[in-house]
Amino acid sequence: MPSMRGFVVAVAAGLGLLLGGCTIVPLEDDRQERRRSTGDTVTPALRDVERFWTAQFGQISGGEKFTPVRGGYFPYTEADPPPACGGQEFEYQPNAFYCPPDDFIAWDAQQLIPQLEDDYGPLLVGVVMAHEYGHAIQARIGAGNEPTVVLEQQADCYAGAWMAEVLAGRSTAFKDITAAQLDDAVAGVLTLRDQPGTPALAEGAHGNAFDRIRALQDGVEEGVTTCAGYNRRNLPVTEVPFTSLEDAQTGGNLAYDQALSLLADDAQSYWQRVYPRLAGAQWADLPVQPFRAGSPPECARPDASAEGRAFYCPDGDFVAFDSTELGPALHQRIGDFALGMLMGDLFARAAQDRRGEPTRTEQGQLTVDCLAGSWTNDLLTRDRDSRVSLSPGDLDEAVQALLAFGRAGEGEGPTAFDRIAAYREGTLKGLAACTG
Secondary structure: OOOOEEOOOOEOOOOOOOOOOOOOOOOHHHHHHHHHHHHHHHHHHHHHHHHHHHHHHHHHHOOOOOOOOOOOEEEEOOOOOOOOEOOEOOOOOOOEEEEOOOOEEEEEOOOHHHHHHHHHOHHHHHHHHHHHHHHHHHHHHOOOOOOHHHHHHHHHHHHHHHHHHHHOOOOOOOOOOOHHHHHHHHHHHHHEOOOOOOOOOOOOOOOOHHHHHHHHHHHHHHOHHHHHOOOOOOOOOOOOOOOOHHHHHHOOOOOHHHHHHHHHHHHHHHHHHHHHHHHOOOOOOOOEEEEOOOOOOOOOOOEEEHHHOEEEEOOOOEEEEEOOOHHHHHHHHOOHHHHHHHHHHHHHHHHHHHOOOOOOOHHHHHHHHHHHHHHHHHHHHOOOOOOOOOOOOHHHHHHHHHHHHHOOOOOOOOOHHHHHHHHHHHHHHOHHHHOO
16 A cells, blocks of 8 residues: 655644644635645645755765756545545545655645644644655655655654755745744644654554654754664664553653652752753752742842743742642643653752853853753653653653743744754753753
8 A cells, every 4th residue: 555654643632831733624715714824834835846856866866956846735524535545545534645656745725734724823834844855855756665754754854954055045935934833833843743752663653742853953053964864773663662551551651749849859859960061060949939820039140041931040049830830730731741851850950050050041041951951961861760751751851841931022032943953952962962
């Protein structure tokens, strides 16, 4: 049976505090208008991706000339399906896919693309099309006998390489992209992920959100030659299956009070071990002060996170967070390791300040994010039988929480896109990546 390379297996629930997810099912009388409006975004995006590959293809093909998709582009609905892919009978689902046997790209113009554009903006639609074109590039240069997750993340990486053109102002379809628009697109990518617990080598696996965003950022930062070099031996895949039925049933999530206590204690223990290496001094225990919403403890110069609902207080040398609204909302809407991201951020702020380094500059914030990631690296690489270790989905919960804390708005500072990249560095490479 022919293989179709699709962008999304399942659309996850919303992102919690700042990003309310929803499912949009258009009414019959406005489906035609929505389908027509998506063409206003999709067609220019595809033309721009073709322009990009006309210029870039020779770098990864040994100088061969780029040939655009021959079979055409097909928006589809339940009532108006795309052509059969290699003779395979089509069953409607909200998806976008590339068909290798017949060299065409198709997308759901009834639900998926209108929903993504409404929720996250047109740039995400461009990323989806660039991802599908990435599969067409694989068909042209030969992708080898790689697992699906490698092929999918390679296509994510190719989409990131195209996005770099957009951010550099060279796109013919997207102009003057703001930090907020970029963060909206990242928020959308977070929803386009495998369900937690999906084994990386499962048929059809695309990768968790952490890995997919890493691949996208690889493309933005390093370009198509890095993407073309992806294979099963060099791709850092963090997706793992659940190891017990109990974990699968709970999604790997602990109860709120238990998760908060364990994670705060573990962060304290981590910094006791590594702070001497970072600062050449012993770590003094850091008090954690929960407070009722609207009644924070007194602090002259709070170093705030999560829109001011959590902070490190340099004068009193303690961290505090809203335990009646913020903490429960993170746990309920995202998961237990959203609390881990909160503790990681607060302890990292304290570590950075205690060693006399800034936290409130752009670079200081990125160092804080990397330091928070270094604790995640410790959790990720320790024995699974340890008292605290990561479960499937935890890394996705961390980047969702970080996105909620750090999405770009009217203020200054790094984008969530940059903050996730810094957190990724610490998570994959450990403390040494944060001190260079």
